[in-house]
Amino acid sequence: MDERPKSHRLDAPRNVARLVYALAVACALLLVVDVFSPKHPHLPYEGWEGFFAFAGFFAYLGIVASAKLWRKLVMRPPDYYGDDDDG
Amino acid sequence: MSEHLPILQVVVPLLAGPLCLLLRHRLLVRGLATAVPLACLTIAGLLLHRVQQVGAISYHIGGWAPPLGIEYRIDLANAYVMVIVSAIAAVVMPFLPGHMGSAMVRRREHLFYAIFLLALAGLLGISATGDMFNAFVFLEIASLASYSLVALGRHRRALVAAYSYLIIGTIGGTFFLLGIGLMYQMTGTLNMVDLAHRLPEPMSPGTPGSRTVLVAFAFLAVGLSIKLAVFPLHQWLPRAYAHAPSAVSAFLAATSTKVSYYLLVRVVFSLFGAAYVFDALKLDRLLLPLSIVAMFAGSTAAIFQTDLKRLLAYSSVAQIGYMTLGVSLASVTGLTGGLVHLFNHALMKGGLFLAAACYGMRLRSSRIADLAGAGRLMPWTTAAFVTGGLALIGVPGTAGFVSKWYLVLAALEQGRWLVAVLVVASSLLAVAYVWRVVEVAYFADRDAGAHPIKEVPPLLLVPTWILIGATVYFGLRTELTAGVAEAAAGVLWESLR
Amino acid sequence: MSGLPPGMILVLGALALPLVRGRLRQLLVVALPVASYAHMLALPADLSVGAELFGYALEPVRVDRLSLVWGHVFHIVAILTAIYALRVKGATEHVAGLTYAGSAIAAAFAGDLITLFVFWELTAVTSVFLIWARPGARSRRAGLRYLVIQVASGVLLLAGSVLTYLERGSLAFDHLGLSGPGSVLIFLAFGIKAAFPLLHNWLQDAYPEATVAGTVFLSAFTTKLAIYALARAFPGTAILIPIGALMTLFPIVYAVIENDLRRVLAYSLNNQLGFMVVGIGIGTELSLNGTAAHAFAHIIYKALLFMAMGAVLHRTGTIKASALGGLYKSMPLTAACCIVGSLSISGFPLFSGFVSKSMILSAGAEAHMLVLSLALLVASAGVVDHSGIKIPFFAFFAHDSGRRVEEAPWNMLLAMGAAAAICIGLGVYPQPLYDLLPYPVSYVPYTTAHVVTSLELLLFAALAFAFLYRSGRYPAEIESVNLDFDWTYRRLAPRAVAAARRRLAALHAAAARRLDAARRRLLRSLERTYGPSGLLGEPWPTGTTALWAAVLLAAYLILSYL
């Protein structure tokens, strides 16, 4: 057993922020690649530049938003079904 | 010799009765009283056999031809009844020695046997004779002897019971005599065959005698109904059977009402004829509902009795209802049912009363509550009672089932399904009263303070089990019961026409 | 030996497990699935074993390319899970798990409906013990609900088989299509096990309540067996497309707000099944290949994810997102494996999900199904959330819960490592998988456009997460129950039944009271009349009888004059 907690790299907020920035940079690079990559669309949107980036971002936001709304409707206390008793 | 069998059947017990008085010695009397019913049984058996072989036998007493002389006329129906009566008498005999009745009886056993044999003679005489007045005479002999037998009961109340039996029985006898008198007035004969031939003339509607015949029949029917204990004329029966010595109850229950039933059937079918009785007199209109009421009221009353013998007596009222139902269904099948039940009920009720006698001997009581523990301590007696009870219920494999089979079949043949259902439903009440006794006998514990009891000696068990065994035997083999009854019913239905 | 249905070695062998202990049992636990796999591999291709029962021609074993895909993956996952569960004490879980796996394998090789029904029900009966084996009232009740629903599926299958037999005179388990009442019932039976919308709740209800290893077993077999059955009997059934699309979508919402990470995975499982159902519904060779491939890949990575969560549960004793976090520090290997699983399920290039799911998506696109493709696009973004990010993030990263535990035991790590290796291996080199598929594969997953668009979708979704989380808009982990369709049978129906019972009991009691009172009254009045001192139970005075005699006489006379 360790006497003092080991320090980990992700404990530092700075390192976490760096990760996020890296992600943003990667996203930007992808958009650039997208413009130059060949496309063989079966569906119309497959030919639009950056559509998947847009879709990924906003679909995600949409999902989370609707989940928050849905939660207002369906959330109940954890013992709602009252089956935690051991009997 | 064999041609004199019909008269011997009656004369043997009739003479043996007074002989008992003369002999007085206990052992001699016992020997005689044991031998006579056996002799009667032999004679009856021989007669039945002959009748089956050659048909009806006519015996003219003293050689005087009817209608002047008295005729004994034996056909299947009465040969059958005589077999039953004498068989029961033979079986009951071991029970009669002193320990049954009051102290007086024990001291004067020979008197007891004399009366008993007279009763037997009377019952056999009613069955054998072909003469109405003769029948009345024997009916009175049998009745008077019965009253005395009942009076010999252990308790003083037996005297009251006998007295009431006497009064009511005499009313019945008087009605019967009035009926005979009216018939004689119309026809000038007392011989049954003769009557059957002469009655149709005054019977036909419009003739001046038709009303008289009606009245005659009504008197006969009501008179016999009293003797037979048809509901609501049954009231003498529970009292008499409950207070008479148990063996006497067994004998009377198994024979006296049976003989009355026979006489009723004889009058209805042989003398007046089914067509007249049911069409003109509408006997069934009254008898059918009364029979059904008897079945239910008798059984219900039995359920609520606290005394074993009264329970059995009320059960008899109900069972007589089955028999009269057989008559009132007005068909050969129905009559067969009635006659079969006559036989079967004699066996089971006789057996049950004998079992009650066994209990009475050991328990010195006939209260149902006192039977506690009897199932374990008197296993054979209790087993006999249970088997007899099952027969009363009509469980298949017992004689009671056979009777019920015919009765229900008769009802269904006529499309009277309600009657059929009532017949089977009423036997449920029998379940109730039989099981009340069974539960006490098997499940209740005998009081610690009560006197110890043990099984009765084989001398008593054997006759009890002969009757009980017979109910089982005749529940499975019915040539002798249903077969004969069917033939007898056919004879009665057709005979003397 | 070839007459023995594949998997039966597992079923029968597992019954011997309670008889042995210790090392021998552990050896047997791993050896049985290996032996069973060997047995299956030894079977000739296109084997068909016939049998006759009650005059029906049955086909207890039918080996073809479709069933073999499931045979392979079922065996692989059975071996992995057996290793994972190796150190579980007590025989219950081992017996249940292995018989369950064996039944599922045998079901996949069933050539007729009776055999299918038998093994279909066996999977239910055996698997329920994996839930019950976890102590606690929740598990017991969840298990009972699970069993009822599974058997309901079984009885529907039975009824459907009967009807199909009456319609067609054959019990062969082949292409059925929605052609009559029988096939509709069978479709519903499969639908229950495949967790179609509204029939799905048993999955989220039961899986999270099973034991650590039990959930892994459960995740692998039941639903995928249903996918197999659908693929066998209902390929190209159009209704499956909207059903599948719905299945991909609605569980996402629940996954976002669910706190129990194994339940999150159960919702995610449901969503993945949707992709497969869609693939079956499209019904082209590509899509069916895609379904088979996706089932294969999915079984492995979903097992991996459940293993990782199981390891967390095993070590920390909880699996609630609100109580976890920062575990990468103490369970780094588990975290790594979990991330591999997450990347696989998200369809990240070079991971197995990518090479399988894209087949289904492409099949949809090739068929020009615009709405469907958009729906699947949204669903894919959703997968990124719940399985790709939420699972590893809340378990291993997020805010540090302060829990410091040991790394997972070696056998769990071994199983997870192997599973992760398969995920990566298939992602990098999918050809072995493609070779297994029922139809010839000409599909090329790694095209530039494909890789780029997939990465765009995934990374931008991740970016959205980063944005939401850092701005505090991401839904907080809250310990709660979220109502789903199971509310109807866990709350509505029991309450209604209880109310009805109360009403009925009151009625019954009142009726019984009244009846009893009536009975007593009747008995009393009967006794009054018929008892020893009653009117009809006590002999009348003599005069009365004489009177009655007169009455009767009169009655006879009057009657005869009438």
Place this chain on the structure above:
Amino acid sequence: MSPEQAIAAALLVPLLGAAGVLLCRRRPNVREAVTVLATLLTFGAVASLVPAVTAGGRPGLELFEVLPGLPLAFAVEPLGMLFALVASGLWILTSIYAIGYMRSHHEGHQTRFYACFAVAIAAALGIAFAANLFTLFLFYELLTLTTYPLVTHHGDERARRAGRLYLGLLMATSIVLLLTAIIWTYAVAGTLDFRPGGILAGRADAPLAIVLLLLFAFGTGKAALMPFHRWLPAAMVAPTPVSALLHAVAVVKAGVFTVTKIVLYVFGLDLLRTSGGGEILAWVAAATLLLAAAVATVQDNLKRRLAYSTISQLAYVVLGAALANGTAALGGSLHVAMHAMAKITLFFCAGAIAVTAHKTEVSQLDGIGRRMPITCGAFFLASLSIIGLPPAGGTWSKWFLVLGAADGERWAMVAVLLAGSLLAIGYLMPVVVRAFFYPPPAAGEGHGEAPLLCLLPLTLTALGCVGQFVFAEPLYRLLAPIAGM
């Protein structure tokens, strides 16, 4: 041994056994040996008939005519063969179990118990082999009477009350309804012989057929159709081997056997179908099936729960008969065997728990499976059979019942049959869950597995449930002729 002799032996050996038991009442070991010997001989006699019957033979034995045209006669056909096999086969195991149970429980009146038991088996075999309704009725009533002392074995007020209900209901229904129906049938058909195709066909019009069918069905109180089912739960006061006898070996099986036999051989399936009587009976059976199952789910007393389960399961058999086609009748008949094996196991288990742990309520069984794993495992297997799940025999009877219902396009009945299965989970599985997965009560209890003589039979019957699944073909072959297959 000729078939006639085998029939006679099957009926006589139990009776002789009963006599032997009574004679050896002073020496319990000899007495029990007599019982076991009788069971084995009886089963041997019954089993010796199987090849002949499977081959299509119908061996018979006519004793004598009781009433004109109504002989006491026996004839062995497939259905009766199956019932006889079930009754005599399970008698062996029940006897062994009873020895273990009665001794461990220190029950009194053991001689009476074994003697009545043996006579009851003779009665059951008489019912199975009866060649006509009259003979069947005779033995039917005999069975009621000989089981009465068994039901009231303890002799206390509860037992007596149960006995009253038992005897009252069974007697009332059989005398009022069944007997009326029998005599009525005789009046209409002129015979009571069992004949393939029925004796009423062509002789009874539709209304009469319906009335008769209902009289028969309700009159057979042993089939426990609601509302004449109350005797069954009440009779639970009896010792467990008696419950096994009532529920599995003889009594209720005699009831549903009678109904099936009457449907097949008195009415004939055609009359049943054309008259519409089958439809009515099917609904009665369906209602009984569901109601009894629902009631079973809320019973806490284990034996009561099993009793209601029996009522529900019996309704399966009656429903099979009422559906009026060969397949369903086959399913119903098969269910007689399947349910017998399963239910006897369940009762054996209940009894084993009672005798070992002195527990009778479901709510007391927490964690008992850890102490009595074999008993509770057997309970689980038998439950599977009742529910109708593989690998237990109940699967096949359910299959044929559903097939028969679907064949007649009786969708509602299909649904009822399936719902019955789910309800069966509801009343059986909680017991299993409780036994195996609930934490045992804190205070340790000093009991282990049941006594060997209890454990052995219940293990065998539990394996028998599985055996019926794996080796169902011979049963099917035996019964196929009644379905016209």
